[in-house]
Amino acid sequence: MSKLTAAIIEDEVPAARLLSTTIKRLRPEWEIIVLPGSVEEAISWFSTHPHPDILFLDIQLSDGNSFDFLSAATPSSLIIFTTAYDQYAIRAFTVNSIDYILKPVDETRLLDAIVKYETLKSSNYQQTENYIKDFIQSLQKQEKTYRTRFLIAGVDKFWTLQVSDIAYFYSENKVTFAVTKNGQEHIIDLSLTRLEEQLDPKRFFRANRQVIVCIDAILHAAPYFNGKIILHVKPAYKDKITVSEEKVSTFKLWLNF
Structure with missing residues (x-):
């Protein structure tokens, strides 16, 4: 054989x-x-x-x-x-x-x-x-359709959060947060993996296991240790946002698309 x-x-x-x-x-x-x-x-x-x-x-x-x-x-x-x-x-x-x-x-x-x-x-x-x-x-x-908004539940009311208003998503202790362009945080009832499937890949990039970032939120990117890239975003994230060496080429292509 x-x-x-x-x-x-x-x-x-x-x-x-x-x-x-x-x-x-x-x-x-x-x-x-x-x-x-x-x-x-x-x-x-x-x-x-x-x-x-x-x-x-x-x-x-x-x-x-x-x-x-x-x-x-x-x-x-x-x-x-x-x-x-x-x-x-x-x-x-x-x-x-x-x-x-x-x-x-x-x-x-x-x-x-x-x-x-x-x-x-x-x-x-x-x-x-x-x-x-x-x-x-x-x-x-094939016509692609991507998520445009989220239903947010408050104490006594519901409202919609537009995807166009979101700067980035992050995961912490198995909870997903959406951070808006003006710095407000909202809990999203989806994992980053599920979000990755539903967001427009031309606008959102999975930088690492903790963060999905919108192109509009990136101020600049700079070289970091071990071939990685570090992202500076607005509003500022509470930790470093790094892109692994394996994803750097793809990230650069995404930025230049």
């Missing part, structure tokens, strides 16, 4: 290294190939090599997005997307052969995706010739 091959296309070297290491730990018998994280180089590789059984594909590559690669290369591989944001759109198209993993990669979530792939493979699932084409067309037609 031939060895199963898995390829990774990821433009962030630390993220690619972490994903490769985690896959090897979960499935040591697999052959792992790490490809350059650019559309042009990935297309070139797929045109001259046998397609891998499974492809872990980042959404945003160094010279474009992965859908440009899919259109040109039409890989026969089953695909698992990796993404640091825009996960709401990817979730809408998680069907049969497609799954997605948020970065930084969680090992349990990765294992779930691998098991899903193995289940499809064991059932002799076959991709149709128009699979990639149909997928891209459906993506282009």
Whole structure:
């Protein structure tokens, strides 16, 4: 029996290294190939090599997005997307052969995706010739909707808090708070993970496990220890807001979008 091959296309070297290491730990018998994280180089590789059984594909590559690669290369591989944001759109198209993993990669979530792939493979699932084409067309037609307000409960009344008024969200002792642009705090009955799925990824970024920040609240960013970035926001946060080394490239792309 031939060895199963898995390829990774990821433009962030630390993220690619972490994903490769985690896959090897979960499935040591697999052959792992790490490809350059650019559309042009990935297309070139797929045109001259046998397609891998499974492809872990980042959404945003160094010279474009992965859908440009899919259109040109039409890989026969089953695909698992990796993404640091825009996960709401990817979730809408998680069907049969497609799954997605948020970065930084969680090992349990990765294992779930691998098991899903193995289940499809064991059932002799076959991709149709128009699979990639149909997928891209459906993506282009999808209308994204994101949360615009929250219902806030007071002692004797309810009112709505507009998302456009929020500077950032933070989690403390398993409680989520929304901080408005004028510094008011409100408890939100959702985890940061759930919020991340419902907020517009063009405006909100998950800086770390404790904070989701709005683009309008960022005064500036500066280098910090160990390749991290520290964010200065308005109104000021009571602690440091740092972006990990693995997310720095994605954060810069987000700022420049």
